[in-house]
Amino acid sequence: MKRILTTLFAALTVVAANAQKTNGVELTAADMNINVTFYSPDIIRVTKAPVGTKTTEMKSEVVTMSPESSLSVAVSSTASAVRLKSTSLAVTIDRRTGLLSFAANGKPLLKEKATAFETRTKGTDKGRYIVSMTYQLDKDEAIYGLGTVQDGKLNRRGLSKRIEQSNLEDFQNIIQSVKGWGIYWDNYSCSQFDDNAQGMTFKAEVGDCADYYFMYGKNADGVNACIRQLTGDVPMFPLWTYGFWQCRERYKSSKELLEVVDKHRRLQVPLDGIIQDWQYWGNNYLWNAMDFLSEQFTDGKQMIDRVHKQNAHIMISIWASFGPQTQQFGKLAEKNLLLPIETWPQSGLSHLWPPRMDYPSGVKVYDAYSPVARQIYWDHLKRLFDYGIDAWWMDSTDPDFFNPRESDYDYKTTMGSWRGVRNLFPLATVKGIYANQRKASADKRVFIMTRSAFAGQQHYGAGLWSGDVASTWDMLRKQVPAGLNYTMTGCPNFNTDIGGFFCGSYNNNGAGSAPRNPQYQELYVRWMQYGLFCPVFRSHGADAPREIYQFGKKGEPIYDAIESTIRLRYRLLPYIYSTAWQVTSADESYLRALTYDFASDKNTWNMGDEFMFGRSILATPILDPQYTEEKIFKEDAMSGWDKKEVKNEKWKDGKIDFSEEKTVTKYLPKGADWYEFYSEKLHKGGRNVTLATAIDRTAMFVKAGTILPLAPVMQYAQQSQWDNLDIIVYPGSDAVFTLYEDEGDNYNYERGMYSTIEMKWNDKSRTLTIGDCQGTFPGMLQQRKFNVRLAGSDIVKPIGYKGKSVSITL
Known part of the structure; x- marks a missing residue:
């Protein structure tokens, strides 16, 4: 050589x-x-x-x-x-x-x-x-x-x-x-x-x-x-994507899915999105047919319409592979656009585990490197788009690749050997969806969640979720630095399966019992409180359903903790959506490792358990159990499917006092002062502080020198316009915040159809100035009320605002 x-x-x-x-x-x-x-x-x-x-x-x-x-x-x-x-x-x-x-x-x-x-x-x-x-x-x-x-x-x-x-x-x-x-x-x-x-x-x-x-x-x-x-830059996601998303592996009928949306509305638990995972197409030989072929989903179009009538949105699972009885498989095979690698699912029998290899599925991954293959993919996917599907759950975009052989890596794809272009696959397949949907309609922004990503993927309406992670505290701890490092590749949209994907090891009081197991309840709540700070806020997993009512009922500590976290997310929507505009227009990030803003503080260089959420909120999630013992086990993306018989371990059912107050020690970066979010107590930066916590309180701080807008709690993100916002000023330094608004969906913002209101706090004169409204878009508010309060004070001063600059001294 x-x-x-x-x-x-x-x-x-x-x-x-x-x-x-x-x-x-x-x-x-x-x-x-x-x-x-x-x-x-x-x-x-x-x-x-x-x-x-x-x-x-x-x-x-x-x-x-x-x-x-x-x-x-x-x-x-x-x-x-x-x-x-x-x-x-x-x-x-x-x-x-x-x-x-x-x-x-x-x-x-x-x-x-x-x-x-x-x-x-x-x-x-x-x-x-x-x-x-x-x-x-x-x-x-x-x-x-x-x-x-x-x-x-x-x-x-x-x-x-x-x-x-x-x-x-x-x-x-x-x-x-x-x-x-x-x-x-x-x-x-x-x-x-x-x-x-x-x-x-x-x-x-x-x-x-x-x-x-x-x-x-x-x-x-x-x-x-x-x-x-x-x-490439980062296009805006719709406003509704920043609300709460509920999912499970999987809703087995349209009836089951609709019951979840209906029940959230009856319970008045906010919800913006529901996700239909795999197998709505029927058996594995019809894998990823991109149509409702299962007997349990024959009313698929009507299901979508029902979801929309409930003011919710629906995302659906699509894959990078096709079963041998699908129309797509035939067209791709005819043009030699299927890869020979072994992929998921390995067996055609979907109801058995481990896979029956004597009944091979015949499922093949498509050659996403081919423009012809990408067009065939979209031509069939457009059926779901025309039904009204709002967003795409692109699973196995890695793609799954089992028992690799040297000959597999030598296989010549449209762009070169599989070995030579292997890591580009997720970008190629996502790019095809984005380009085609943009051609099809400008009225609905592309929103893709994908299990894998390559450089540049931020440009194609896609966010990553971290795969089939195990339901362990160890895995929760790992999600935080994983998301921060992903963000530091220029890709800002990251989320995880809240509660972990595989929770079967907590089903030790009967199948599906994890949500009533205190060990899992505590993990789920703390994972949700971390998920609060991810761009997409989404509960999902296998082995047990995760809807809020599976954990108890209103008035019980775990139910109330989940509900309060969801409600806080909706309160933060004006801050989050305005941050989204900064991500798009000014190349900022949602998840900011502390080195973004505090690189001069060397204590932050290796800190993977805290981060800034936008410019003003310090997220300090609780990543260790405080009420229960940590359940330690190892699970990977395949072993998790093994439905092991779990010993009927005795947890102290009803003996865990989740109402008890706890404490946690967190580091506050040097270079700013920090307010506890709930008590509004002020701390100096550059030191560890002990924070009083509770199961229903998310551990978080707000930087001194912040203007934080909070919306009233809504049942869905666009239930009402932001005509009655609370504005909390955290003094200690001058502050600037730009409130961003647009139609909430479509691409009119790219043509300048949006508005901004710049708010400035002068710490010396104690004056908040809300500037002139800049820009316009159809249906925008002409007047509104801002309820202004200084952190640490109970006095609220309302301001009537008609688009012209106004100042108030606090």
């Missing part, structure tokens, strides 16, 4: 500094052709390939940006180096080794350490390379991102991980540093990531060259902005 390393002491010849190419250089060093191109003053693309390699300029499937046409960088050369400098970044290329180093304002940011190419000698990818790039980090430098690694850690230092999409872990090939730089490794193959004493390395199993983008954003927000500039 031919092996070319940048550490070889080969002579360097500058082939071209191309006077016409003012935004970069091409040169040869260490037997490599090196191309360095500035896409913007903050973003640089670097490619390296062995001399003599025949490579063609391929369009990235992720990068949507082109180099800025007016950009010009200064290029200088000495006997030992070539240097390029923009207004923000400087990159130096060592003439002898071909290694690059990056700096800003004279401050070193990152250095390459080695590049390696190993020729592949067999299979579909013969003649291509195993490619690796190693970088040198500072000893104590913290790094984040990569994807949803379920190891419970925030900082990626010391991580060794195979990069291949799966049910529980997903990868975006993006790393960012606490120093304010980021890297996107533009390669779609199965890979390996390692950070150790030798450096930080991306090693791809297939590539024609090393290809990466270096970004300098100065901080986490800035890096995310660079990522989205490079790979």
